[in-house]
Amino acid sequence: MKTITTIAELRAALAEHRRAGKGIGLVPTMGYLHVGHMELVRRARSENDVVVASIFVNPLQFGPNEDLAKYPRDLARDQAMLAEGGVDFLFAPGVSDMYPRPMETVVDVPKLGSELEGSVRPGHFAGVATVVTKLFNIVQPDRAYFGEKDFQQLQIIRRMVEDLAQPVSVIGVSTVREADGLACSSRNVYLTSDERRAAAIVPKALDEAERLIAGGLTEPGAVERGVIDFLSAEPLARPEVVALRDPETLEPILEVGEKPVLLLLFVRFGSTKLLDNRVIAPKSAHFAKVA
Ligand SMILES: Nc1ncnc2c1ncn2[C@@H]1O[C@H](COP(=O)(O)OP(=O)(O)OP(=O)(O)O)[C@@H](O)[C@H]1O
Numbered sequence: 657m658k659t660i661t662t663i664a665e666l667r668a669a670l671a672e673h674r675r676a677g678k679g680i681g682l683v684p685t686m687g688y689l690h691v692g693h694m695e696l697v698r699r700a701r702s703e704n705d706v707v708v709a710s711i712f713v714n715p716l717q718f719g720p721n722e723d724l725a726k727y728p729r730d731l732a733r734d735q736a737m738l739a740e741g742g743v744d745f746l747f748a749p750g751v752s753d754m755y756p757r758p759m760e761t762v763v764d765v766p767k768l769g770s771e772l773e774g775s776v777r778p779g780h781f782a783g784v785a786t787v788v789t790k791l792f793n794i795v796q797p798d799r800a801y802f803g804e805k806d807f808q809q810l811q812i813i814r815r816m817v818e819d820l821a822q823p824v825s826v827i828g829v830s831t832v833r834e835a836d837g838l839a840c841s842s843r844n845v846y847l848t849s850d851e852r853r854a855a856a857i858v859p860k861a862l863d864e865a866e867r868l869i870a871g872g873l874t875e876p877g878a879v880e881r882g883v884i885d886f887l888s889a890e891p892l893a894r895p896e897v898v899a900l901r902d903p904e905t906l907e908p909i910l911e912v913g914e915k916p917v918l919l920l921l922f923v924r925f926g927s928t929k930l931l932d933n934r935v936i937a938p939k940s941a942h943f944a945k946v947a
Pocket residue numbers: 684685686687691692693695696801802803804805806829830831832833839840841842843844
């Protein structure tokens with residue numbers, strides 16, 4: 657695996673592969689890798705001739721009071737994991753490589769981006785859409801891989817690619833979880849041991865929603881209140897977003913009917929934000945077992 661830090665060098669390295677008609681897959685990340693990221697790499701490796709992973713902690717998507725400075729970083733460990741996963745090129749630019757001048761140009765998906773997580777992180781999704789567009793322009797991948805854990809991000813990127821006719825297939829990958837069900841996430845390292853134990857309630861809250869819907873609850877507000885009640889059993893959990901939405905448009909739904917619905921959770925434990933979600937197909941919603 658070759659690590660490259662400049663746009664020009666990466667373009668030059670990929671040009672010969674593109675000329676030779678090779679399929680190029682891109683896995684964008686912010687580093688501090690875990691098994692969830694490696695699942696994206698595994699998918700990319702199995703579907704492309706050339707795999708590029710990127711590691712860039714993108715300042716544009718962090719608010720002024722967020723964790724940009726303390727975001728966990730370990731490039732040497734990440735390099736070893738990506739090499740082991742069969743990645744060909746790691747693009748790990750510095751901020752001045754990606755943004756030599758302050759950005760004048762922004763890609764925004766304002767409606768989808770101001771909902772849900774966007775309502776508590778204003779500007780976040782414009783930062784994501786802008787950097788992802790720039791990465792697409794630099795790498796020009798045939799396929800790009802994103803986790804369903806960040807469901808809203810995935811839908812925003814899909815919509816951006818459709819609206820702007822960006823020539824890339826966006827591939828969503830199922831959420832990889834720890835043994836107790838908590839979604840793997842780089843920010844899980846911020847959790848104290850008590851918070852980490854408590855955080856297992858988040859995936860269980862998804863089970864609870866599924867159970868409520870399987871039990872016949874059709875009013876979205878009632879399902880959301882049931883989930884909030886469930887989370888209130890854990891004093892360390894501070895739910896900021898508990899929302900039942902249309903999985904594609906992310907718009908509120910009037911009633912749980914026959915179509916699948918998205919439950920999206922954004923829950924804070926101390927200063928750590930945890931995201932999770934599940935698309936629930938009402939007809940198949942089963943009495944999920946809670947450990
Ligand atoms: N548990 C997971 N399963 C599948 N994909 C994941 C998982 N966690 C992250 N990803 C995906 O990996 C890509 C890079 O994500 P990122 O580097 O922000 O990691 P993260 O663990 O989500 O970090 P954070 O804790 O900062 O949200 C994104 O497409 C994200 O959805």
